[in-house]
Amino acid sequence: MSNEIPYLGSKISLISKAEIRYEGVLYSIDANESTVALAKVRSFGTEDRHTDHPVQPRDEIFEYIIFRGTDIKDLHVCDTNKLTPQDPAIVQVDI
Template sequence: MASSKPYIGCRIGLLSKAQNRYEGILYTIDKTNSTVVLAKVKCFGTEGRPTERPTSPKDDVYEYITFRGSDIKDITLCESPRSYHAPVMIV
């Protein structure tokens, strides 16, 4: 059975409207609540992008982060799924 959400499990780059860049594994997309959830997320900060609130990269890797669609500026595919086998929730 083919997934209706083929990018679930892929490494995704996400740029927030606050100019922070995140990378993580696409865990779920909730169209009803307009949210995107990434797993194993790293924050790279603003990386010199112009913003009123520059932030530094973080060393932490967050288990999950939920992003509201209204807070997302851009999403890019970094790589296809490999051996990531966490349970996937499709809403």
């Protein structure tokens, strides 16, 4: 597949421009809408990052969150172990 998204299914750490850190599984990237979707997302709040509006971490796990690309300050891959099998027969996996 030539349009496969690299790191799809990998654990991602993302920091928003509001200095809030999120961790989740890379679910999709939409280049047309400039969005990144993470599944099984946890918010770690602002932690020790300087901000005028500190945010506490949350215990709940969000099914998925779609982030606007322009509001992402930092994004990196934490774990490249993909959660989905590499089988060309699979059309879609709901995480």
